[in-house]
Amino acid sequence: MNSKLIAFAGVMLLSTSSLTSAQSEGTTVVPAGQEAPTAGATAPAPAGDTPAPADPTALASEPAETATASGKTMAAGDTMKVDAHPSKDTASEGNAPSEGEEGKYVDPAGNPTYRIAEDGTADWYTWRGFKKYGANCLQCHGPDGMGSSFAPNLTESLQTQSYYDFAGIVVSGQQNQWNSSGNSIMPAWGEDPNVMCSLDAIYIYLRARADGVVGRGEPKRPAKNEAAQKAEYDCLGF
Numbered sequence: 001m002n003s004k005l006i007a008f009a010g011v012m013l014l015s016t017s018s019l020t021s022a023q024s025e026g027t028t029v030v031p032a033g034q035e036a037p038t039a040g041a042t043a044p045a046p047a048g049d050t051p052a053p054a055d056p057t058a059l060a061s062e063p064a065e066t067a068t069a070s071g072k073t074m075a076a077g078d079t080m081k082v083d084a085h086p087s088k089d090t091a092s093e094g095n096a097p098s099e100g101e102e103g104k105y106v107d108p109a110g111n112p113t114y115r116i117a118e119d120g121t122a123d124w125y126t127w128r129g130f131k132k133y134g135a136n137c138l139q140c141h142g143p144d145g146m147g148s149s150f151a152p153n154l155t156e157s158l159q160t161q162s163y164y165d166f167a168g169i170v171v172s173g174q175q176n177q178w179n180s181s182g183n184s185i186m187p188a189w190g191e192d193p194n195v196m197c198s199l200d201a202i203y204i205y206l207r208a209r210a211d212g213v214v215g216r217g218e219p220k221r222p223a224k225n226e227a228a229q230k231a232e233y234d235c236l237g238f
Helices: 002-014 017-024 056-069 088-093 124-136 163-172 199-211 226-236
Strands: none
Touching: 088 199, 124 199, 124 226, 163 199
16 A cells, blocks of 8 residues: 555656645535325224234344445444544445455545454554654644644544545645635645655544544554554665
């Protein structure tokens, strides 16, 4: 995934030369009513001919069919229950996690996502994303992704941004898209390995925050994921 993101970063950066120039200048989502019987209506059946009760199996299957019809698969368990206004990817795809490469979880559409154990322990990427967010994003976007006076609340931004929307903005930056004064700059980070090598982890952490499954502060730390740590170090050139 990291190599795909680096390649993606190169393509996106080619289209952002004008944005980079702007940055260098410092420019800062009844029951239907029953009809009355007519005069010719059939007389009620005798008491001994009561209709058979409805099939309980059919009734029990209705909620599952409704969930399937919604087109998204939600994870089970209280620790994975999302709030009323989740991230765009969770709202459209659900948050049921499947383990992918190097212990990274993905949702049913293949987007990076989190997994929170029943005891509240986060997966490695969610926890690592908190750490990398603090190192690279907190200065502008504030603690826990909650925003500041000069950068947006990312837990709210993800309600309208997919993973690919988010990645594109991080890679290429954007100008005058948040502050109504028309004087805001999001720098392009596509050439910074400290950001790009942890882009998925940062997104996963912020998605968990946007979905309400991770609160403020550091998530409960998991056991070390050796494969994920090695992949990050390899990406950084260590």
